[in-house]
Amino acid sequence: SRKEQRIIRSHASRGRAKRRQRPQLKSWILQRDGSPSLVDDQYTSIPPRVGWDLSFFDFPIEIQPYMQGELSLALSPLREALYPPEICLQVDPASSSWTTALLTDSVYLHCTLFSVEAYLEICLRKSHGPLTHFYFQKTLRLLQDRLDTPGDPLSISDPTIMVVSVLGLTAEVTGDSVAAQKHMKGLRKMVDLRGGLEMLRFDNSRLPAKVCRIDLVLALRFGIEPVFFNSAIPWRSFVGHGLIRKSKGAPADNGDLSEVLNTLDKRLTNVWNDLKEFSQICNLASQTPHKLSPNIFSEIMISIYYRLLSLKFEDDPVAEAIRVAMMAFGSGIFFQWRGIKQRLEFLDHLSQTSLLNLRKSQIRLPQLLILWLLVVQISAFSQLPPENDLRLWVNDIVSQLPISDWKQGRQMLKSVVWIDYCHDKLLDQVWPETTKSP
Known part of the structure; x- marks a missing residue:
């Protein structure tokens, strides 16, 4: 009947009204409440252009x-x-x-x-x-x-x-x-x-x-002190959860890792959450046509790095190792020119120092977290001898984990923070030869 149709339409419209809007990302760089979403209409996927006829340009x-x-x-x-x-x-x-x-x-x-x-x-x-x-x-x-x-x-x-x-x-x-x-x-x-x-x-x-x-x-x-955002920095989580729907195939959160994160400075934990969300967005973007706009890509990474550079944990080797590892994690994506692996000397120094201090501290951490810290930082180095102590540490950790091959190790690392298209290649460079699949 018409009355029933009206009731159905009424319920449907109310359902649409109550449907949660997907959160929009506001600018971190511009620091303005109510600034427009970073998704700009000008960013549309285009086919690669084959050459340019510059004779038409003045x-x-x-x-x-x-x-x-x-x-x-x-x-x-x-x-x-x-x-x-x-x-x-x-x-x-x-x-x-x-x-x-x-x-x-x-x-x-x-x-x-x-x-x-x-x-x-x-x-x-x-x-x-x-x-x-x-x-x-x-x-x-x-x-x-x-x-x-x-x-x-x-x-x-x-x-x-x-x-x-x-x-x-x-x-x-x-x-x-x-x-x-x-x-x-x-x-x-x-x-x-x-x-x-x-x-x-x-x-x-x-x-x-x-x-x-x-x-x-x-x-x-x-190691030059940044000239921007060197005083007032917003420490809240920037990306926030819920920008993407969790995939059924996504690795579950690691319980042991969560316990460690809960003991850290809240500012560092917020950056970790942003980096994890960003890695999930990148994995989705690399597998689908839904790519990031240059603005969103830059805003997220810039918000992460300014906060990490402003934090220092000289008396907390665990927090310091995690802080430096997060900087190393994104360096291959945000700070490398394609075709050129730049040497980030200051970051290299921070990485080696933080890992050395962590080992000296003898603090007990989940083996998987130690492996992640080692892999992401070693892979960020421009050069490292094959038998370096850090590589031997990787071999030792792998031997203590229930890992039979490279693929299984990769799957475990994905439960921490991982960007497939970038870190799979880097993992292959530092993984022990004895556990690589033939």
Whole structure:
């Protein structure tokens, strides 16, 4: 009857109204209540572009034929270097303000040419050639001319900040700590003159994250104190639970591990929970078409690393080992250029020191947690001798666990925190040969 149909429709509409809305992620970098969701409509999955016909673009300087290949590389493959395609959406470079700046700003154009040349030389293990040196000197000269006119809006414009950002990132990749620190100090001054990080987002939504990323990588590479978020930091859990539905095949939480986590500083536990949620999101993204936007990827990792760098547990070897292991865990995803395994010297030092202090303490911990701490930190090292004491420690722990092969060990480690596409490959490098499947 019509009356019954109305009752059914009424119940259905009430059910929809009561249905819980999936939580939206607010910006951690901008620190503003009510800031918009980081999921931007411009981030849609695109097929890879095969080459670029740059003859249709009007650049601020005359582009020579040899420059076209370098600019094409900057528009596509180098972007993948910073946003892993396994888990992140690949944005059409033509719609990016970073591409627009190439067409309007000669300083940024020369800086891009320099960074591409430097990147290629590192990939080929070559020293700086004359062309790289020319682009670098040209960039510095044009940049200095702009900065010598402080009243000019261009001196703190987005393109100028982008130039200093690229110079800082290139200095990190080439291992020039002095230059990197100078660029970071200049970057902080420019951001302050603009009114803070939140004022950078209007024309270029990814610029605040780029600036923070450079700040963090310099801290992990050289031990330089971060210039942003070095005082007031929000310690609550940022990602929060419930962003994804738990898969039926997801590993169950480890009870022994939960007992250890409950004894830790609440601030550290919040970061752990965020990292675990992020790893589950990454595993889902790598297996489905549902990828992370560059903004969400950057916001989560930046929130994790600033908090971890601000914490120190000199009198608690367990908490310190977990803190450093979490930094090592994400370093291969967030701070490595594709094709280049950068040496993060300061993080390497922290890892070896924290593991040594943990072993000296003789504190009894679940064997699986010790194995996880060892695997994620050893795999983050750029170089480690085959018979290093830490590798022997791994062999000893594996022999005490009910593990018959690599696959079983991987499954156990997944119950801690694990990102399949990244850490499966790293695990293979440190796993004892005696328990690898033939």
